[in-house]
Amino acid sequence: MALGERIRGRSVAQVLEERAADDPDRVFLIFGDRRFTYGQVDRQATSLAAALHELGIERGDRIALDLPNWPEFAVSLFAAAKLGAVIVPLNPFYTVPELQYMLRHSEAAVCISAETFGGTDYLQLFEGFLTSLPDLQYLVTVGEEDLWYDDRIYQFEDLVSSGEGRSFPRGAVDPEEDVFAILYTSGTMGKPKGVALTHRNLLWTAAETVAAVGLTQDDVVFGVTTLFHVFGLGPGILGTATAGAALVLQEQFNPTEALRLIDEHRVTVHHGVPTVFTTELRNPERARHDLTSLRTGIVAGAPVSEEWLRRIRSELCPGLQVAYSLTETSSTAAITRLSDPEDKQLFTVGQPLAETEIRVLDPQGAILPVESLGELAVRGPGVMKGYYRQPGLTAQAFGGDGFFLTGDLGMVDEEGFVHIVGRRKELIIRGGFNVYPREVEDRIRAHPAVLDVSVVGLQHDVLGEAVCACVVAMEGAIITGEEIKEWCRGALAEYKLPDLVRFFDGFPLTGSGKVRRVELARMVSADESSRRP
Numbered sequence: 001m002a003l004g005e006r007i008r009g010r011s012v013a014q015v016l017e018e019r020a021a022d023d024p025d026r027v028f029l030i031f032g033d034r035r036f037t038y039g040q041v042d043r044q045a046t047s048l049a050a051a052l053h054e055l056g057i058e059r060g061d062r063i064a065l066d067l068p069n070w071p072e073f074a075v076s077l078f079a080a081a082k083l084g085a086v087i088v089p090l091n092p093f094y095t096v097p098e099l100q101y102m103l104r105h106s107e108a109a110v111c112i113s114a115e116t117f118g119g120t121d122y123l124q125l126f127e128g129f130l131t132s133l134p135d136l137q138y139l140v141t142v143g144e145e146d147l148w149y150d151d152r153i154y155q156f157e158d159l160v161s162s163g164e165g166r167s168f169p170r171g172a173v174d175p176e177e178d179v180f181a182i183l184y185t186s187g188t189m190g191k192p193k194g195v196a197l198t199h200r201n202l203l204w205t206a207a208e209t210v211a212a213v214g215l216t217q218d219d220v221v222f223g224v225t226t227l228f229h230v231f232g233l234g235p236g237i238l239g240t241a242t243a244g245a246a247l248v249l250q251e252q253f254n255p256t257e258a259l260r261l262i263d264e265h266r267v268t269v270h271h272g273v274p275t276v277f278t279t280e281l282r283n284p285e286r287a288r289h290d291l292t293s294l295r296t297g298i299v300a301g302a303p304v305s306e307e308w309l310r311r312i313r314s315e316l317c318p319g320l321q322v323a324y325s326l327t328e329t330s331s332t333a334a335i336t337r338l339s340d341p342e343d344k345q346l347f348t349v350g351q352p353l354a355e356t357e358i359r360v361l362d363p364q365g366a367i368l369p370v371e372s373l374g375e376l377a378v379r380g381p382g383v384m385k386g387y388y389r390q391p392g393l394t395a396q397a398f399g400g401d402g403f404f405l406t407g408d409l410g411m412v413d414e415e416g417f418v419h420i421v422g423r424r425k426e427l428i429i430r431g432g433f434n435v436y437p438r439e440v441e442d443r444i445r446a447h448p449a450v451l452d453v454s455v456v457g458l459q460h461d462v463l464g465e466a467v468c469a470c471v472v473a474m475e476g477a478i479i480t481g482e483e484i485k486e487w488c489r490g491a492l493a494e495y496k497l498p499d500l501v502r503f504f505d506g507f508p509l510t511g512s513g514k515v516r517r518v519e520l521a522r523m524v525s526a527d528e529s530s531r532r533p
Helices: 012-022 038-054 071-083 096-106 122-132 156-163 199-212 230-243 255-264 274-282 306-315 342-347 391-397 437-445 481-488 517-531
Strands: 027-031 034-037 062-066 086-089 110-114 138-142 153-155 179-186 192-198 220-222 246-249 296-299 319-326 331-335 357-361 374-379 404-412 418-423 428-430 433-435 450-460 464-473 500-503
Touching: 012 038, 012 071, 012 199, 012 230, 027 038, 027 071, 034 038, 034 071, 038 071, 038 156, 062 071, 062 096, 071 086, 071 230, 086 096, 096 122, 096 192, 110 122, 122 138, 138 156, 153 156, 179 199, 179 230, 192 199, 199 230, 199 331, 220 255, 230 246, 230 319, 230 331, 255 274, 274 306, 306 319, 306 342, 357 404, 428 450, 428 464, 433 437, 437 450, 437 464, 437 481, 450 517, 464 517, 481 500, 500 517
Parallel strands: 027 246, 062 086, 062 110, 086 179, 110 138, 138 153, 220 246, 296 319, 464 500
Antiparallel strands: 027 034, 179 192, 319 331, 357 374, 374 404, 404 418, 428 433, 450 464
16 A cells, blocks of 8 residues: 555644654654654644634634744644644745745735844844734744743744643644645746645655655654755655654754764664755765765755766765655655666656656647657646646646646656656756746846846756856946845845856847857856866
C-alpha cells in the first residue's frame, strides 16, 4: 500500500494527533538546546488553537505565519489545522510592500510573527501599516521581551498559556476539498499568486516523498532551510510527522553550523537545495566533523549538475536523491529512488509519485509521444486546487483533463523517467528561490540613469543560477554596478538582488525588437570566463 493511502481521508491535525497518541514522548523537533516531543507540540498547538478561538478565529479564517525556522512555526501550523483555519506561510525577508500585498490579498485575520529577526523590528514594522489592513485583526509576536501590547497585539507564549485546558469547537475538515495553505509564488511577470493547497494535496505529496527515501521513525532529518517554502511545509514538517521521525531546525542556513548539527545529532536524512550541499562540501570545517550518519536525502528547488551530484553523493550524502518540485504540485511531482539504475539517479529527476501523471505537450497543447521534448504537464493528488481569488489565472494554468501546465521543458523516456531540459518561462532559480526578470528590471529601469535593462540568469556552481543585470545607461550618465544594487535594495527581497551588473552599449535584438536573452546570457558568460585567471 502506498504511504499516501495510509493518510487518505486524514487532515493535517489528525496526523499529529495520531502520532502524539501513539508515541507522545518521541522527539519531533530539535532547535538549539530545546527538544519538543510529539506530545508537547500537540498540547501547545491545542492550547494556541483554544486561545485563537477565544479571539474569534474560526474555520476557514486565514492565519499568516511570518516566522523563521522556529518551532513556533510548526506549533502555529498545527493549531490552525485544529481550528480548520488556513495558513499563509510568508518569507520573513519580504519587503514591506510584498508583505502588505500578501496579507491583504489573502485576507489574513491573524499574523504570527517574530518580534525581531535579522535586524528587523517586526513589531514596529507591523504597527506602521496595521491600520491599512482591514482584515488583519490580530498580531501575535514570538520573542522573549516582556512588552506591553494593545488589544490587537499578543505575545505567543501568553496565548499558549491562556489556552491551556480550554475547550473549543473543532473545525470540521474535508481533506479532499478544504484548503489548508496558501503559498505565494511569483507568477507571470513576477506578480505574486496564492497557490491554494488542500490537506490532501500536502499530506499525500509529503507521505509519498518521504516514502521514496525510506524515512522511518528512527531517522533524524535536517536541511529544511525555509519552513515557509512548500518543501519545508510538506516533506519537511508534514513528511517528518507522517513518518514519526525527528526534524532538526536551523534558524538560518550556515554551512559551518550545519556540519556541526549533522555531527551532533547524528543526522541520517539531509534535504536541501543545491546551494546547501555545495557550500557544505566547500567548507573547510567539513573534515573536522563525523558525517558518516548520513544515508540519504533529497536535493530539489534548482538544477544540480551531474558532476556536483556525484561529488555530493561520494563525499557527503551517499544516497542523495533528486526531486522535481513545484509549489503548484505541493512540492514533489517526481523523484529518483535508491532502487533506480545509477544513470537514472544521476541524469533524471526520477519517476512521478504514486497516482501522479506527467505528460509532455507541444505548444498547441497536444500530447507528444515518448522521448519528445515539450512542456511538462502534471495531474495527480498533489496538484493545487487553484490560485486563490484568481479564477482567470487558474483556468490558464490548466490544460485539458485537469493537467497543470508547469512551464518547464522536458521529456519522459521509455522507462517513465522525467528529464528536465529547461524552462519555457524566463524564470531564474537562485539558491532555490524564484526570481522573475521583469520584477527586477522594473525596479532598475526606474533609475534615472538607466536607459534599458535586461536581467538574465547565469550558471553558478553554488547558487545554481546567479542574477545578472545587463544595463544600458543613459547617454552621458555615470553609474556603477554597486549603485544599481543599492537602488534595488529595500525595494526587492534580498534573494532578488543582482549578483552581477554588466554595462552594454546596446542589446542583441530579434527582428521584432525583443532582446535575445539567451544570446545576451552567453555574451556575459563568455566575458565572465575571460575574467577568471
